Amino acid sequence: MDLVELAVKAKQGDEEAFVERMSVDKHKLYGIAYSYMLNQQDALDAVQETVSKVWAKRKSLKQPEYFTTWVIRILIRVCMDEQKKKRREVPTAASYMGYDAVLAPQSVDSDHKLDMEKRIRKLQPKYRMVIVLKYYRDLTIPDIAELMDKPEGTIRTWLHKGLKQMRTEMLDEEDQEEKERPWTEDRKVRKYV
Numbered sequence: 001m002d003l004v005e006l007a008v009k010a011k012q013g014d015e016e017a018f019v020e021r022m023s024v025d026k027h028k029l030y031g032i033a034y035s036y037m038l039n040q041q042d043a044l045d046a047v048q049e050t051v052s053k054v055w056a057k058r059k060s061l062k063q064p065e066y067f068t069t070w071v072i073r074i075l076i077r078v079c080m081d082e083q084k085k086k087r088r089e090v091p092t093a094a095s096y097m098g099y100d101a102v103l104a105p106q107s108v109d110s111d112h113k114l115d116m117e118k119r120i121r122k123l124q125p126k127y128r129m130v131i132v133l134k135y136y137r138d139l140t141i142p143d144i145a146e147l148m149d150k151p152e153g154t155i156r157t158w159l160h161k162g163l164k165q166m167r168t169e170m171l172d173e174e175d176q177e178e179k180e181r182p183w184t185e186d187r188k189v190r191k192y193v
Contacts, residue, residue, distance in 0.1 A: 127162030
């Protein structure tokens with residue numbers, strides 16, 4: 001059975017077809033949720049909430065061939081709602097203790113990934129989402145535009161601005177490191193280390 005047929009059956013209330021269709025996209029959904037929620041437990045909660053909302057709203061799906069896009073839109077809304085709730089809450093020391101082991105540095109490559117994650121987190125949500133969908137989820141510009149219900153030109157602009165902001169931040173950090181580094185012979189100054 002192909003994915004569209006599964007989506008049609010799921011829309012009609014077939015639980016097995018629904019579970020099978022949702023399992024096709026589970027890794028993509030988790031990845032998107034994780035990029036928003038930034039920890040494993042919150043991402044899993046968001047995916048679970050999304051699955052329950054999708055089941056409840058399954059009859060409102062207009063085009064079964066766009067099932068994945070429809071589910072991702074719901075997931076993004078769930079994640080954004082959760083982020084709003086978290087901003088209203090006051091963090092406790094216990095909440096900081098649950099730092100994900102997934103993010104623990106294990107090599108230089110892991111350190112680089114952490115640096116990139118920090119830069120991505122600093123972006124505005126619209127820039128962050130476009131960059132995550134483009135480079136971490138391998139979606140095309142037209143797919144992202146459809147998913148976010150925005151024109152392709154807007155998505156390209158957001159992608160450009162997000163990348164420019166990250167690039168500027170990286171260059172600023174490099175300049176700061178250069179200033180903090182001891183002067184060496186290649187800079188035509190006596191080494192004082």
